[in-house]
Amino acid sequence: MAPIPPFKSTANDKGENHYDLVVIGGGSGGLGAARRASQYGAKVAIIESTWRLGGTCVNVGCVPKKIMWHAADLREKLHQAKSYGFSKINDEDPIDWPTLKAKRDKYIERLNGIYQRNVSNDKVTYLTGHARFLDTHTVSIAPTFPQSEANPGGSDKERQVTAERIVIAVGGTPTIPKGIEGSELGFDSDGFFQLKELPKRVVVVGAGYIAVELAGIFNALGAETHLVIRKDKVLKAFDPLLQDTLQTQMGKVGVHIHTNSQIKKISTAVSNPDLTLPFEKTITLDNGETFDTDVVLFAIGRHSLTGDLGIEKAGVKLDDKGDVIVDEYQQTNVPNIFAIGDVQGKALLTPVAIAAGRRFSNRVYGGVEGDKLDYDNIPTVVFSHPTIGTVGLTEPEARAKYGDSAIKVYLSKFTSMYFSMMEADEKEPTAMKMIVAGPEEKVVGLHLIGIGSDEMLQGFAVAIKMGATKTDFDNTVAIHPTSAEEVVTMR
Numbered sequence: 407m408a409p410i411p412p413f414k415s416t417a418n419d420k421g422e423n424h425y426d427l428v429v430i431g432g433g434s435g436g437l438g439a440a441r442r443a444s445q446y447g448a449k450v451a452i453i454e455s456t457w458r459l460g461g462t463c464v465n466v467g468c469v470p471k472k473i474m475w476h477a478a479d480l481r482e483k484l485h486q487a488k489s490y491g492f493s494k495i496n497d498e499d500p501i502d503w504p505t506l507k508a509k510r511d512k513y514i515e516r517l518n519g520i521y522q523r524n525v526s527n528d529k530v531t532y533l534t535g536h537a538r539f540l541d542t543h544t545v546s547i548a549p550t551f552p553q554s555e556a557n558p559g560g561s562d563k564e565r566q567v568t569a570e571r572i573v574i575a576v577g578g579t580p581t582i583p584k585g586i587e588g589s590e591l592g593f594d595s596d597g598f599f600q601l602k603e604l605p606k607r608v609v610v611v612g613a614g615y616i617a618v619e620l621a622g623i624f625n626a627l628g629a630e631t632h633l634v635i636r637k638d639k640v641l642k643a644f645d646p647l648l649q650d651t652l653q654t655q656m657g658k659v660g661v662h663i664h665t666n667s668q669i670k671k672i673s674t675a676v677s678n679p680d681l682t683l684p685f686e687k688t689i690t691l692d693n694g695e696t697f698d699t700d701v702v703l704f705a706i707g708r709h710s711l712t713g714d715l716g717i718e719k720a721g722v723k724l725d726d727k728g729d730v731i732v733d734e735y736q737q738t739n740v741p742n743i744f745a746i747g748d749v750q751g752k753a754l755l756t757p758v759a760i761a762a763g764r765r766f767s768n769r770v771y772g773g774v775e776g777d778k779l780d781y782d783n784i785p786t787v788v789f790s791h792p793t794i795g796t797v798g799l800t801e802p803e804a805r806a807k808y809g810d811s812a813i814k815v816y817l818s819k820f821t822s823m824y825f826s827m828m829e830a831d832e833k834e835p836t837a838m839k840m841i842v843a844g845p846e847e848k849v850v851g852l853h854l855i856g857i858g859s860d861e862m863l864q865g866f867a868v869a870i871k872m873g874a875t876k877t878d879f880d881n882t883v884a885i886h887p888t889s890a891e892e893v894v895t896m897r
Contacts, residue, residue, distance in 0.1 A: 581709050644796060712724055736762055793855070822856060840896055
């Protein structure tokens with residue numbers, strides 16, 4: 407590609423507080439769009455309502471969650487090490503949760519500082535406050551945090567900025583269920599990272615990937631763990647192979663799964679409880695079952711933070727879920743306003759938001775004509791126990807799209823060599839499904855569960871994105887002995 411000339415900004419001609427681009431939201435998508443646009447020469451401001459950049463992923467999402475998953479995984483490996491001759495390891499020692507939390511929080515603070523420096527180095531104006539539209543080109547910023555060394559974008563006064571284009575990238579927030587008596591005695595996934603102690607007993611409510619990840623962490627770290635789900639299976643958006651394999655394994659390792667159930671009531675005798683500390687409470691399910699626990703964590707889904715943006719003043723249309731409606735170029739019904747990331751309700755993943763934000767700026771400010779994110783074949787993983795990697799269509803989706811006669815499924819189930827030294831009841835399953843379509847057997851879906859699935863998926867996702875066929879996989883020499891070799895040797 408030929409070198410792209412810098413974007414010629416004329417924003418300063420309209421005043422100090424006028425920008426080529428204003429981005430509302432300092433998370434992954436907003437930062438991706440803002441920094442890339444500024445690198446091309448645009449005058450850019452980014453507005454974040456909290457005191458730190460990074461959004462959900464960095465602060466209360468995938469990054470601190472992965473640290474906790476690593477801790478849980480290590481706890482499992484300490485036990486498994488005995489099967490490899492490390493007989494003197496004491497795998498019953500409890501985790502020092504407060505120390506881990508302090509180190510984890512310090513690491514996140516360091517990342518916040520890196521994001522802040524990156525914004526500064528790219529000459530993006532960083533503004534802290536709650537943004538609301540006044541019209542299609544004007545945003546007011548209500549103060550939320552004062553200016554300080556840690557937060558240079560803060561202010562004690564309301565400000566206004568104008569822009570040629572505005573990107574909405576405010577992300578989402580966990581949903582708390584309505585109609586449950588005592589629901590205030592529980593907390594959402596954000597609250598998980600505020601817990602000061604590991605609870606002895608915990609109830610996780612939800613069947614999605616956040617619920618199974620956090621339930622798996624609690625269980626592996628030694629908490630008595632209950633998972634309450636409305637239907638009969640976890641991970642309803644995933645392939646049935648992944649649903650069934652994970653749910654069976656979770657039950658095998660001690661997670662109490664309450665299917666077709668909902669919490670009706672939460673009660674406690676504790677006055678003015680501190681939700682950052684475990685305390686005894688009683689759960690009543692809709693089937694009448696009751697049991698005691700120390701923590702209730704709701705992970706029933708998320709919704710976009712569009713409720714207090716003054717979005718109606720800009721005339722931006724939302725769908726019935728409150729997500730911003732956009733076209734394939736992330737553009738809303740208002741030509742100069744765009745939406746990126748979770749707020750547009752599709753593929754709620756950090757790398758998706760970053761990629762969409764950068765492509766927006768490539769197209770608008772970098773001269774890369776037609777650049778946009780392709781939302782097909784986006785790989786993702788679930789940090790469950792064991793981990794999941796998945797890309798493309800599920801088997802039901804593939805059959806609905808292509809018809810049963812055009813679909814062929816390749817399946818492999820086995821036990822990883824890692825577990826060869828362990829007793830049968832301590833072995834984890836590995837299962838793989840490849841879905842192909844048409845006479846050329848184009849790979850349209852790949853679903854993996856088992857140790858290492860999270861790390862092995864990325865390379866296979868490249869091949870599938872490029873349109874690989876089953877023959878392409880067959881023609882690739884296997885790496886032995888690995889679990890990944892099964893993907894290229896399935897029959």
